[in-house]
Amino acid sequence: MPELPEVEVFRKEVAEDAVGEIISSVSVGIPKMIKFITPSALTKALQNQKITATSRFGKNLLLKTNNGLFLRLHFGMTGYLQYEKDDLPLPQYTCIALHFKSGKRLIFVDPRKFGAVQYIDNLDDFLVKAHIGPDVETLTQKEFASLLKDRKRPIKITLMDQSLMSGLGNLYTDEILFQARIHPETAAESLSSKELTTLYKKIRSVIKEAIKDHAEREQMPVRYLINHRKQGETCPQCKRGKIHMKTIGGRSTYFCDFCQKEPN
DNA sequence: CTAGATGTTAAGGT
């Protein structure tokens, strides 16, 4: 699930549901997902804290507490949140549950356990140490172009490199390149300024549309690649080409052989 | 039964 749009949808939900809630207790279900602090220390630190604000940086969701610290949630491949009445037993694969004084709870469930939870006192420091580059949504076109300058790697890999810019994952990177009609293996540095402009605009429009659709694939326009990630499908854009799959940078990459011409 | 899946990191190497 969670690339930038999914995390942004989670953030909005938390902003609506959980901001203002006061944590009465915390349960940790998967200790290994709690980073740099023991579960008991985290539990203690969060006790009686109020959630005062939410923010997102790349694929990270940040919940600010009234002592000024940030609870960082990273959703890995399969993590998600649920805000609900705090009565039934916690579901399987609950990483952490925040129990609120209101009788509600916010739970972070992650079946594959690739996600992470951390309690951060200095955001800038964290971003530097974790090698997280600027959020793609806040990049200006100039900054974007300069980040890609002299990058010899395929554009697909470059866009997904979280240390360069953060937020894009496998699915949305394919979508953006598809709509920009750029082959995923094109060297980043070889893109023309026209292509860079298109790419930049597509990053913004695809993210915007995905968030508008609550990051639900079924809600997205049929012309999007996202619901046609299957080898041999007819391209939903040009209706002429066929969708191909190729492993690039170790990730399954889908593209149209007609819209996205191979680089020389 | 097997392969692959929205992510990240480590390790080894050029």
Next chain:
DNA sequence: CACCTTAACATCTA
């Protein structure tokens, strides 16, 4: 330093 590949993590589903 820039870059590449592979493996590992844990579980589910096609």
